[in-house]
Amino acid sequence: xxxxxxxxxxxxxxxxxxxxxxxxxxxxxxxxxxxxxxxxxxxxxxxxxxxxxxxxxxxxxxxxxxxxxxxxxxxxxxxxxxxxxxxxxxxxxxxxxxxxxxxxxxxxxxxxxxxxxxxxxxxxxxxxxxxxx
Amino acid sequence: xxxxxxxxxxxxxxxxxxxxxxxxxxxxxxxxxxxxxxxxxxxxxxxxxxxxxxxxxxxxxxxxxxxxxxxxxxxxxxxxxxxxxxxxxxxxxxxxxxxxxxxxxxxxxxxxxxxxxxxxxxxxxxxxxxxxxxxxxxxxxxxxxxxxxxxxxxxxxxxxx
Numbered sequence: 001x002x003x004x005x006x007x008x009x010x011x012x013x014x015x016x017x018x019x020x021x022x023x024x025x026x027x028x029x030x031x032x033x034x035x036x037x038x039x040x041x042x043x044x045x046x047x048x049x050x051x052x053x054x055x056x057x058x059x060x061x062x063x064x065x066x067x068x069x070x071x072x073x074x075x076x077x078x079x080x081x082x083x084x085x086x087x088x089x090x091x092x093x094x095x096x097x098x099x100x101x102x103x104x105x106x107x108x109x110x111x112x113x114x115x116x117x118x119x120x121x122x123x124x125x126x127x128x129x130x131x132x133x
Numbered sequence: 134x135x136x137x138x139x140x141x142x143x144x145x146x147x148x149x150x151x152x153x154x155x156x157x158x159x160x161x162x163x164x165x166x167x168x169x170x171x172x173x174x175x176x177x178x179x180x181x182x183x184x185x186x187x188x189x190x191x192x193x194x195x196x197x198x199x200x201x202x203x204x205x206x207x208x209x210x211x212x213x214x215x216x217x218x219x220x221x222x223x224x225x226x227x228x229x230x231x232x233x234x235x236x237x238x239x240x241x242x243x244x245x246x247x248x249x250x251x252x253x254x255x256x257x258x259x260x261x262x263x264x265x266x267x268x269x270x271x272x273x274x275x276x277x278x279x280x281x282x283x284x285x286x287x288x289x290x291x292x293x294x
Contacts, residue, residue: 054252061213063179068169076172077197078180083211083251084288085172091253095170096206096292114284116215 017131021049023107024124030062030113040069040108041125048133049101053126054093056086060115064123070105079112086123098127165204168292173197173205173264175229175272176287186282187225187274196232196271197264197289205262205270205291210249212285214278222246224277225285233268242275249287264291 027039043049063079064086087093101107113119176195179185187193212223226242227249239248250256264270276283 061211071169073169075170076174078174078177080172080174080288081211081286084209084286085252087251087253093252093255096290097165097168097170099170114213114215 018050018128019047019131020126021129022124022126023049024122025107025109026122027109027111030111030119030121032116032118033113034119035112037111038108039111039123040106042106043101043103044129045103047129047131048103049125049127050130051099051101051125051127052095054086054095054124055088055126056082056121056123057088058082058119058121058123060113060117060119062114062119062121063112065110067108068099068101068105069108070102079110081114092126101125103133165292168204168294171203171291171293173199173203173270173289173291174286175270175289176227176274176285178274178283178285185284187276187285188281188283189279190276192273192275194271194273195287196269198267198269199264199293201266201294203264203291203293205258205264205289207255207257207290208249208288209251209255209290210245210285210287211251212245212283214280214283216282223283223285225283226275226277227287228273230271230273231268232271233265242273255290261291 023041025039025041027037030037061082063081065074065076065079067074085093107125109123111121175197178187178193181195182193212225213221214223225245227245228242229238248256270289272287274285274287276285
C-alpha cells in the first residue's frame with residue numbers, strides 16, 4: 001500500500017543539499033610556447049568541495065600540472081596534455097574517483113602552451129560543495 | 134537463486150563490456166576507499182624522448198613505476214604535430230608490457246584509437262588494473278606519421294594511496 005509522506009524530500013536524502021559548483025582556474029593568457037604559468041584556486045570557507053570532473057576551454061592545446069596544496073601532493077608526475085585531462089560540459093573528464101578538497105585549501109596549477117600561439121585558458125574543477133561538511 | 138556478486142575493488146560492473154560514457158554508482162566509487170586520483174604517464178615524448186619529438190616511423194619507450202601499489206582505471210592519449218592542427222590526432226601504434234607479470238597487453242602493436250581515448254571519452258577498463266609497487270608498466274610507441282616531430286603522450290589514469 002502506498003503510504004503518504006514516505007516520498008523522500010530533498011531535505012531527507014543525503015547529498016541532495018549539496019551544491020553543484022565550478023571552481024575555475026584562469027591563468028593569464030599564455031604567449032606562444034610559454035611555460036610555467038602558475039595559477040591557483042582556493043576552496044571557499046563555507047564548505048568542503050567534492051571534486052568530480054575537469055572541464056576546460058582554450059584557444060589552443062596546453063599542458064598542466066596540478067598540486068593539492070593541502071597535502072602537498074601532485075596529481076601527476078609531469079605535465080599532462082589538455083586532451084588527456086580536460087573535457088567539456090557535454091563530455092567532461094571524470095576523475096577515477098571523487099577527490100575531496102578541504103575548505104580553504106588550494107589547488108595549484110602550472111600551465112604550458114603547446115599551440116605555438118597565444119592561448120587563453122579557462123580550466124575548471126567541477127563538483128559539489130558538501131552541505132554536510 | 135542466483136547469488137549476488139560481492140562488491141570488490143577489482144570489479145566495477147557499471148562500466149559494461151565496452152568503454153562508454155557512464156555515471157558511476159556512488160557505492161562503487163566509495164569502495165575505492167581513501168585514495169587520490171593520479172595520472173600515470175606511460176609515455177610522454179616531451180620528457181621521455183631526446184628532443185621531445187618522435188620521428189617518422191620511429192619507436193620509443195616509456196614507463197611508469199610507483200613506490201606503492203596503484204590501480205589503473207582508464208587510458209587516454211594525445212598526439213599531434215606542432216605545426217599542424219593540435220585537435221587532429223596523429224597516427225601511432227602502441228603496446229603495453231607489464232614487467233611484474235611479464236606479460237604484454239596485446240600480441241602486437243595496436244592502433245591508438247583502438248586502445249586509447251581522450252579525457253572526454255576515455256578507454257575505461259572493465260576491471261581495475263593493479264600496478265604493484267616498484268614495478269614497471271612499460272609502453273612502446275611507434276609513430277605512423279611521415280614527419281619527424283610528432284608529439285605523443287599516453288596516460289593511464291587511476292588511483293593511489
